[in-house]
Amino acid sequence: MRNRTVGINVRVTVTEKKKVTMLAKKCGLSLSAYLRQRALEYEPGGHPPKEVFNVLDKLDEIAEGCTPATCAEIGTCADRLRDLLIGGN
Known part of the structure; x- marks a missing residue:
């Protein structure tokens, strides 16, 4: 209430x-x-524009089609970008 x-x-x-x-x-x-x-x-x-989130989603899609090591590296980079752009730690 x-x-x-x-x-x-x-x-x-x-x-x-x-x-x-x-x-x-x-x-x-x-x-x-x-x-x-x-x-x-x-x-x-x-608040970042919607396009920023679209790019991050695309990075996740690319990572899913890569080798496990490359996938982890791309995922880590995408997570860092998310943190920088939307206020994570």
Whole structure:
């Protein structure tokens, strides 16, 4: 159940709203979630474009058709890329 029951109204210009909406979308967040995180001093990271995930999926497909040693090497590289791109450790 949602605990958020209190609203905060903020007036902005049309340009400001467009910019904040774009930043929220870039992070894969709703406008409310983005503003909440920023207000609470959390800096949300950007969300990679869909094409990045398509390339990583293609690397996995290539690895499946290779020798076991090559497959493991490609898999390790793909995992490293995933970690760098989507915030893994």
